[in-house]
Amino acid sequence: MAFWIQKRILQFLPFETPLLGIFGGQPYDGDASYNSIGAYWSDGFTGYGGVQFDIRDTSDNWHSANDLSWNNVPVGTWVHLAFVWDTKGIEGSTDRLRIYRDGQLVANNSDAFNGVFSNNNAVKILGHHAYSRFGKPTAYLDNIVIYDYAKTDFSDRFDENPIPTSPFCEGKVSAKVTTSGFLYSRKTKTYLSTVTVKNTGSEYVNGPVSVVFDKLPAGVSLLNPSGTSLGSPYAVIPSLSAAPDVFAPNQSVSFPVQLNATGPIKFTNTVCSGSLVP
Amino acid sequence: MKLKVFIFALLALALGLVRPAAADLVYSVNINTSSISNSFGALDFTFAGGIPTPPEGSVKIFDLVTVDGLGPQLSGSGGVSLSNAPGYNNYFSPILYGTSLSFKLSFSGQIVTSPNPGAGLSSFAFSLLDQGQNPVLVSSDNNPGGFAFTIDIGGDGQGTVTNFMTSGLVEAVVPVPEPEEYAMMLVGAAMVGFQVRRKHKVNQKIS
Numbered sequence: 001m002a003f004w005i006q007k008r009i010l011q012f013l014p015f016e017t018p019l020l021g022i023f024g025g026q027p028y029d030g031d032a033s034y035n036s037i038g039a040y041w042s043d044g045f046t047g048y049g050g051v052q053f054d055i056r057d058t059s060d061n062w063h064s065a066n067d068l069s070w071n072n073v074p075v076g077t078w079v080h081l082a083f084v085w086d087t088k089g090i091e092g093s094t095d096r097l098r099i100y101r102d103g104q105l106v107a108n109n110s111d112a113f114n115g116v117f118s119n120n121n122a123v124k125i126l127g128h129h130a131y132s133r134f135g136k137p138t139a140y141l142d143n144i145v146i147y148d149y150a151k152t153d154f155s156d157r158f159d160e161n162p163i164p165t166s167p168f169c170e171g172k173v174s175a176k177v178t179t180s181g182f183l184y185s186r187k188t189k190t191y192l193s194t195v196t197v198k199n200t201g202s203e204y205v206n207g208p209v210s211v212v213f214d215k216l217p218a219g220v221s222l223l224n225p226s227g228t229s230l231g232s233p234y235a236v237i238p239s240l241s242a243a244p245d246v247f248a249p250n251q252s253v254s255f256p257v258q259l260n261a262t263g264p265i266k267f268t269n270t271v272c273s274g275s276l277v278p
Numbered sequence: 279m280k281l282k283v284f285i286f287a288l289l290a291l292a293l294g295l296v297r298p299a300a301a302d303l304v305y306s307v308n309i310n311t312s313s314i315s316n317s318f319g320a321l322d323f324t325f326a327g328g329i330p331t332p333p334e335g336s337v338k339i340f341d342l343v344t345v346d347g348l349g350p351q352l353s354g355s356g357g358v359s360l361s362n363a364p365g366y367n368n369y370f371s372p373i374l375y376g377t378s379l380s381f382k383l384s385f386s387g388q389i390v391t392s393p394n395p396g397a398g399l400s401s402f403a404f405s406l407l408d409q410g411q412n413p414v415l416v417s418s419d420n421n422p423g424g425f426a427f428t429i430d431i432g433g434d435g436q437g438t439v440t441n442f443m444t445s446g447l448v449e450a451v452v453p454v455p456e457p458e459e460y461a462m463m464l465v466g467a468a469m470v471g472f473q474v475r476r477k478h479k480v481n482q483k484i485s
Contacts, residue, residue, distance in 0.1 A: 180430050181326035181401025184366060185423030186411045192423045193328060193401075256422065264364035266329065 002082035002100075002151070003144040004160040011071045012138075014045035020138050022051070022081075023125050035124070036117040039083050041070070041139070053083045053099050057113035065097040065107040073101075076168050076230055078142070078160040086150035087115060103154045168229060169210070169272025173247070174201030177211060177269045182259065190223060190258045197237060197271060198252040205273045207245035210234045212270040219262035229276040247273075303385040303437050305429065309406070309446035312377040314414055315346065321379075322405040323369040325360040328398025335389030335400050335431065336361045339369065340382050347376025362389065362400040382451070385431055395433035402429045406443075416442045 001023065012019060024038020036056040042049055050070035055063050065083075073079055082100040084090055090098055099107040126141055143158050176198045182191040197211060212234040213222050225233035239245065239253050247253070259265055325337050340357025342349055350371035352358060360367045373379075389400045403425045408414050413424030419442075427441045427448050439448045 176396070178330065178396075178398045179328035180399040181328045181362065183326055183401050183403040183423060183425070183428065184324055184368065185403075185425065186322055186405060186407060187413055187424030188422060191326075258422070266364065 001144070001146050002080065002154060002157065004078050004142045004158075005081050006078045006140040006142075007073055007075050008138050008140065010075050012041060012043035014043045019043060019046055021124060021126065022139075022141070023083075024054075024123055035121045036119055037085065037123075051081070051099060051107075053085075053097055053107070053109075055085055055097060055113075056117040058115040058117055059113070060117060061113070063097060063109050063111040063113060065099050065109040067099045067101060067107040069106060070101075080154060080157050080160070082151070082154055084150050084152060087113060090150045091152055098152070100152070100154055103157065105152075169212070169270065169276045170274030171205075171272065173199065173205050173209060173271040173273050174203075175271040176200050177271065179257075182261070182265045188258065191261050191265060193257055193259070194254050195235075195257050196252055196254045199247050199249050202249050204249065205247040207240040207242050207247065208236050208274065209240040209245075209247050210236045210272045210276060212272060212276070214268045214270060216267045217263060217265075220265050220267075221260045223258040223260060227276065229272075234272070234276060301390075303390055303431065303435075304451040305383045305385075305437070305439070306449050306451050307379075307381050307383065307404070307427075307446065308449075309379045309415070309426075309443060310377070311347070311375045311379050311406075311415065311445075313445070314375045314408075315377050317375050318409050319373055319375055319414065320407040320409075320411060321350065321371050321373050322407060323358075323360065323402070324405075325362055325367045325400070325402045327362040327364060327400050330397045331364065332362060332397040332400045332431075332433075333388030333392055333394050334362065335385060335387035337402050338384045338386070340384065342381035343379070344373065345376045345378045347379070348374040349376075349379065352381065360402075362387075383429070385429075385437065389431045390435050393431075393433050393435035397433060399433075400431040402431075403427070415444050415446065417444055 005022070020041040022039040022041060024035035024040075037054070039051060039053045040047065042052045048064065048066040048068070050066055050068040052067075053065045057063065080100075080102050084098040084100065085096060087096060089095065094110040094112075095108045096111060096113065097109040098105055125144065126139070142160060178196050180194045182193045184191050195211060197209075199205060210226065212229055212232050213225075214232045216222070216233070222233040222235065226236040227234055235255070235257060237253055238255050240247050323339055336359050338357045338359045340352055342352035342357070350373065358369050360369060383402070385402070403423065404427055405424060406414050406416065406426045413426070416424060416426050418424070421442045426443050426446065427439060429448070430438045430440075432438065437450065439450075441448050
């Protein structure tokens, strides 16, 4: 089974973030619904941590391959995952289970077993921990392909969207951003400007609302950013910093910014409502 | 014949009534520096465009007078010009402060003649500094940069002054027509008058 997956959070924390059932069932869902072949993103308390691929054999024993380096995969990047199994050994090797990431073998298991435990449960695709759900997905899945043989060469895989260069936000706001000139202050040794954001959409937007400063040239940085999203600094608009704050259509808000710069200042921008993926 | 008269009248009107499309934005700055008189320091002028990039424009600093002190030689209409092009556009000069300081600023170019409402602002800042380059004679309220004043040229081609000085004034100078413009208006008015009189005489002869 092969597919593309994109993490929406960096790592699961025991009792804080839900476990993600990638296919086969939901961790903690119980044997009644859990399939005999499955994979999930474990938190190290349940499971071994990272991406875990399990097979339950005919003797009711579980065999696992674990990709612990999964926790280093960045958020917001499409990666190709493949779970491969062959009870007779994959490609003539002793490996019965393998995990491939972006075409590279990253985990395996060579336990010998004769067959897979038989049940008629449906194979679920993407599911959350039974009692700790998020209101939003912790991963995206795309282009799922199931093969009837133990495929190991994935060089022919479909190329999912290239790595996004723009920051991720929960919701993009239709807005026009303008700034005053970037004035160098000898007092602060920085460049100062006022950013003005106008809601050009027809919808009311709840705070927090942030402006992402994207594609800043080398040598230019935003001072005291509220955070960074995929490497781009962003500033939460002070007057729209919390949920009760409302950004109305045609409303304009302004706030000061300070930048360090060793060359001309330029950037593109994204206006986001809600939280941003770090 | 009537067409000829009509064209002549139009030309006269154009000469007499049409003034230049837009005049420069001029500001006069007067600062009482008596409290720091006889101390050394520096004057800092800077001009920069925002995002999106505004139309091209420049500011000229001229008619600078330091009473009882020694300032940069920016007397007369020559002065120093700074553009709003991306980058560091700055004029920095040492000064021996006297009892007062005055100068004029003239903003010109497309930021005034063809402003773009969708573009960023072009901003000018002036700073009065002591020898250690610390701001003097300014309020620190809402003034993290320590500027003496700023002028933002907006998408309507107009300027907005924010004055942080404790003893200084920044005033817009109402444009006064140049002598040549007065002369051109007089010529135009004379041509219109001549044409009206000529037509009146022709009408009298016919009747």
